[in-house]
Amino acid sequence: GAGVSQSPSNKVTEKGKDVELRCDPISGHTALYWYRQSLGQGLEFLIYFQGNSAPDKSGLPSDRFSAERTGGSVSTLTIQRTQQEDSAVYLCASSKGGELFFGEGSRLTVL
């Protein structure tokens, strides 16, 4: 595609529910990153995929968070049993070795 596409753009859920956030990177980009940004804060690294290598999951805040990348393209970030502190914008970015190209993000609100 022309750019990084994320869906949904907005998600409101109840505490305890599971959510899935999707990222469709730029075609041909081998690297894919997920970040979390709370209001007025910087970008918190969550997870990084590079080609067929094992992902770097060192930023995932708890075992409620997981991500996968199928076929080296689309990625899904799953948050189980959501908590209010999970409310944030989740940003996905892709790269082919240089700068990151960001999607518009998925804004998650946990009530």
Added chain:
Amino acid sequence: GQNIDQPTEMTATEGAIVQINCTYQTSGFNGLFWYQQHAGEAPTFLSYNVLDGLEEKGRFSSFLSRSKGYSYLLLKELQMKDSASYLCAVRSSASKIIFGSGTRLSIRP
């Protein structure tokens, strides 16, 4: 581990010059990025430094000193539209990219 420090907020005057500093500590270094982020929008790429020295791109310049773990972003001829957050990010040797907390720049007329 990695640690990136930059000032939380800065204010500057339209038409002036401002320098935003970034210091970092990282296990393995493979480049430093600067991004601009307007409120409610995704970050957009400004510059990338991997070797020491100054990279100039129009009104924006970025400097890197690897021995000092230091970079700065220089914005010249400030315009009101430059009001945004500026994010410093470091890529480790494993290509993991970590961002600082960002510097919120306000431009006054």
